[in-house]
Amino acid sequence: MKLQTEVLVVGGGATGVGLVRDLSLRNIPCLLIERGDFCSGASGRNHGLFHSGGRYAVSDPEAARECIGENRILRNIAPHCIEETEGLFVSLPEDGLDFRDRFIQACQQVAIPTRLLSRDEALSLEPGLHPDLLSAVQVPDGAIDPFELVLSNAKDAEALGTRFLLHTEVTSLTINRNRVRYILARDLLHGEEYEIEASYLINATGAWADRFLRLAGFHIPMALSRGAMLITNQRFSHRVINRCRLPSDGDIIVPNHTVSILGTTSVRSEEPESVEVTSQDVSLLIQETSKMIPAIKEARLIRAYAGIRPLFQSVEKGEDRAISRGFVLIDHEKRDGIKNLMTITGGKLITYRLMAEKASDLICQKMGIKADCSTHQKPLPGAEKTRGFKDRLKALGRMDILCDCELVLKEEVEEVLKERKLYDLQDILHRTRLAKGTCQGGFCVYRLLGILHELGMAEGDSNKKLKGFLEERWKGIRPILWGSAAREEELIEGIYKGIFNLNNKE
Amino acid sequence: MQWVRHMAENMNKKAWPKHNSDLCIRCASCMAVCPVSRVTSLFPGPKHAGPGAQRFRKPGDPSVNEWIDLCIGCHLCDLVCPSGVPISELNLIARAKYLDEQGRPFRDWLLTHSYLYGKLGSRFSRILNPLLKNGIMRWIVQLLLGIDRRRELPVYDSPTFRQWFRNHLPQEGKKVAYFYGCYINTNETDVGKATVEVLEANGFEVVLPPQECCGIPMLGNGNFKEARKMALKNIPSLLQAIRSGSDLIFSSTTCGYMIRHEYSHLLNIPGSEEVARKTFDLFEYLRNLKESGNLKTRFKALQIKAAYFAPCHLRSLGIGLPALDILRLLPGLTIENVEADCCGLGGTFGFKKEKYEISQEIGNDLKEAIDRLEPEIVLTDCEGCRMQIHHLTGLKVLHPVQVLREALIP
Numbered sequence: 047m048k049l050q051t052e053v054l055v056v057g058g059g060a061t062g063v064g065l066v067r068d069l070s071l072r073n074i075p076c077l078l079i080e081r082g083d084f085c086s087g088a089s090g091r092n093h094g095l096f097h098s099g100g101r102y103a104v105s106d107p108e109a110a111r112e113c114i115g116e117n118r119i120l121r122n123i124a125p126h127c128i129e130e131t132e133g134l135f136v137s138l139p140e141d142g143l144d145f146r147d148r149f150i151q152a153c154q155q156v157a158i159p160t161r162l163l164s165r166d167e168a169l170s171l172e173p174g175l176h177p178d179l180l181s182a183v184q185v186p187d188g189a190i191d192p193f194e195l196v197l198s199n200a201k202d203a204e205a206l207g208t209r210f211l212l213h214t215e216v217t218s219l220t221i222n223r224n225r226v227r228y229i230l231a232r233d234l235l236h237g238e239e240y241e242i243e244a245s246y247l248i249n250a251t252g253a254w255a256d257r258f259l260r261l262a263g264f265h266i267p268m269a270l271s272r273g274a275m276l277i278t279n280q281r282f283s284h285r286v287i288n289r290c291r292l293p294s295d296g297d298i299i300v301p302n303h304t305v306s307i308l309g310t311t312s313v314r315s316e317e318p319e320s321v322e323v324t325s326q327d328v329s330l331l332i333q334e335t336s337k338m339i340p341a342i343k344e345a346r347l348i349r350a351y352a353g354i355r356p357l358f359q360s361v362e363k364g365e366d367r368a369i370s371r372g373f374v375l376i377d378h379e380k381r382d383g384i385k386n387l388m389t390i391t392g393g394k395l396i397t398y399r400l401m402a403e404k405a406s407d408l409i410c411q412k413m414g415i416k417a418d419c420s421t422h423q424k425p426l427p428g429a430e431k432t433r434g435f436k437d438r439l440k441a442l443g444r445m446d447i448l449c450d451c452e453l454v455l456k457e458e459v460e461e462v463l464k465e466r467k468l469y470d471l472q473d474i475l476h477r478t479r480l481a482k483g484t485c486q487g488g489f490c491v492y493r494l495l496g497i498l499h500e501l502g503m504a505e506g507d508s509n510k511k512l513k514g515f516l517e518e519r520w521k522g523i524r525p526i527l528w529g530s531a532a533r534e535e536e537l538i539e540g541i542y543k544g545i546f547n548l549n550n551k552e
Numbered sequence: 553m554q555w556v557r558h559m560a561e562n563m564n565k566k567a568w569p570k571h572n573s574d575l576c577i578r579c580a581s582c583m584a585v586c587p588v589s590r591v592t593s594l595f596p597g598p599k600h601a602g603p604g605a606q607r608f609r610k611p612g613d614p615s616v617n618e619w620i621d622l623c624i625g626c627h628l629c630d631l632v633c634p635s636g637v638p639i640s641e642l643n644l645i646a647r648a649k650y651l652d653e654q655g656r657p658f659r660d661w662l663l664t665h666s667y668l669y670g671k672l673g674s675r676f677s678r679i680l681n682p683l684l685k686n687g688i689m690r691w692i693v694q695l696l697l698g699i700d701r702r703r704e705l706p707v708y709d710s711p712t713f714r715q716w717f718r719n720h721l722p723q724e725g726k727k728v729a730y731f732y733g734c735y736i737n738t739n740e741t742d743v744g745k746a747t748v749e750v751l752e753a754n755g756f757e758v759v760l761p762p763q764e765c766c767g768i769p770m771l772g773n774g775n776f777k778e779a780r781k782m783a784l785k786n787i788p789s790l791l792q793a794i795r796s797g798s799d800l801i802f803s804s805t806t807c808g809y810m811i812r813h814e815y816s817h818l819l820n821i822p823g824s825e826e827v828a829r830k831t832f833d834l835f836e837y838l839r840n841l842k843e844s845g846n847l848k849t850r851f852k853a854l855q856i857k858a859a860y861f862a863p864c865h866l867r868s869l870g871i872g873l874p875a876l877d878i879l880r881l882l883p884g885l886t887i888e889n890v891e892a893d894c895c896g897l898g899g900t901f902g903f904k905k906e907k908y909e910i911s912q913e914i915g916n917d918l919k920e921a922i923d924r925l926e927p928e929i930v931l932t933d934c935e936g937c938r939m940q941i942h943h944l945t946g947l948k949v950l951h952p953v954q955v956l957r958e959a960l961i962p
Binding site: 279280281284304305345346437438439440442443444447450451453483484485488489530533534537 | 573574575576577578579593594595596599600601604605606607608609610612616617618619622635
């Protein structure tokens, strides 16, 4: 199938989707192509911290300034994606107070508001904290739901005419007379081939940025860094808890709906796909985060996962236009002589909008049109919704519940299913809280298959789909399998192997 | 296989979770026994209401779970949980919080504070009893208080059990202390009398330590403060009784469960564990006597066909079915265990207008199970169960000790 568009964006993470929203608000037609589902890369594999910028205040003030700026904007445009919890930077006895003082000063310099709390004040706010803590500094951190954020952007862009090709991979780039003329792409689920012509091509593939450019014969230096995270069965703090020291392993506990996310590690990685979590990661994270909240030592974990940070290694001499140390926008016209190719990568989830704004500005400049950015003012669809996971508790006993752990309603899932065509079980999970709780889908995915069947949406080999889902699930569960989790896993294994006979080769 | 090693390491690290809802493996055994969720979808069932909902509850947040007030507090979920999650306790705490926030109607105060007006009721029983049975009166009570008019209100005995005891001829012997409870004192004095007679027949001297309501009606209504108040009133005199060498006997399994389990476990009353160690269910005590060869086992033959129902609180005590063990010694008595769970009254639960239907629906299974056995009388250790079974079946319902007394040979 031949398609034509003004701007073709490759990559359906926060950056790419934010970009098509920005462009479509400026009335520039665009098309987004994504190899998997939305948030398949780092946008869906992070700890969901709604940065105040505090974490970077000392080491990377410019990135910190971007964070606090976007923090203020997103509170207005995406309140339904954000839980405004505040965050604490906790000093433990072994950390001393030197860093704390530097930290407060650095925050002041980049206009991050801080409030110094005594030990007692901190403990009264968060009784789970280690009682020996020295003090805590409060900053405007929060928790953000990256899926909700990206999907809201996509929804708006789609309403404005953007077309999305999900599960579609770019297979080749054809360059002729210093322009990318067209690209070839293939639908990975149905095999359909596309030939897409676009005036401008934006590489927003995050950690895959270098790999994508290799299709055009270019190379950019990426420094991929794998960060592992753990999810606890219960939420341990209302606020984000940071360790008040230079960023290092296991220094953050982010609340997220019903759970807490313990993060992170940082290991240099060669492959953007290598997201395995090792037992060392698990031990390290428990050991470090439990210094801040001791109960974590005995907490039940429900999942381990890792993401790849798409860090851009260095600024090459004069050619690249590094907007900041946080993210990078490369105009390949200046760098490689290709007039209509740009790369935007690096950065953080919270700066996605700013990245999109800068990239859109560059495109407008190239197109020679004057259209102002409005994403800093225009709320995302859904912003009027209240974000209360407690409403789910209220609905119990009155509605059909599909996911016991996260109390996802049957009608909620059906709504998502009817809204658009979803090909993959995982895609449904990206759009609801389904399978994000204690059993990680063990007890609800087979119910979901039943609903798919009822709605006539169960295309293809359902056994294969179920196995695919279970394989994915297993990757997240394997590293945390002891205690209650192991007991529950035995039961779930019994259900799938015994009742559903999934062991059967046929 | 790194993860296997990791798993082994963590097993040794005593990393077993302490948080109750972390223990739940979501097997749904509790869902299969919950009497409330069996009859109404308004209550989501123990798995959701307890460990499931616990993940959504945060200490400072207001309660949103209106349905939690439908937990009847039968503890059956706790009994079947293979992971040891104290589900009903989680529910009770959540209910207490919900009701503290909502405020409790005067009706609930009235239902849970019968100890304050019971003696008065006893004194004026001749005037009061006809009123309590009167249809118009019950209609007014429903209208004003929200106590369902279809539910019989307990009538009063006069004199009270304690008054009777004061005038009865004491027998000398090894002392046992008796916790009779409010209902026996003012509404079902014969159970108390039977208990005294059976104990005396076995050579004991019964003493009645000073006592107030055990507090379980308040606790069952999520009022921890009032329940604690009652426990603090009782524990000193009970402690004194056991420290003077007596064992403490209860004939109501509900009061007994409160004293033996909840005083220490939920309410943390100092001295309660010491009391608990010396506190026994009446039939458990008799069974112990029998096992040590000290029970009088010569009985009159009784040609009665009876059914026995084990109350939830008895099951929660984890002592088997001692009344059945003893009653089976009686010649002539045909007794069968009723295979049903929870009568549905749930203490004060079934009196409440908004819960009456649920209470009846739960009870219907029990009624059918009893009907199948075609008994002449039904026996059960809990006053709540006795009221409900009589209400459901119209049959004569007694405490097992009342039958045992009949079989005593003077």
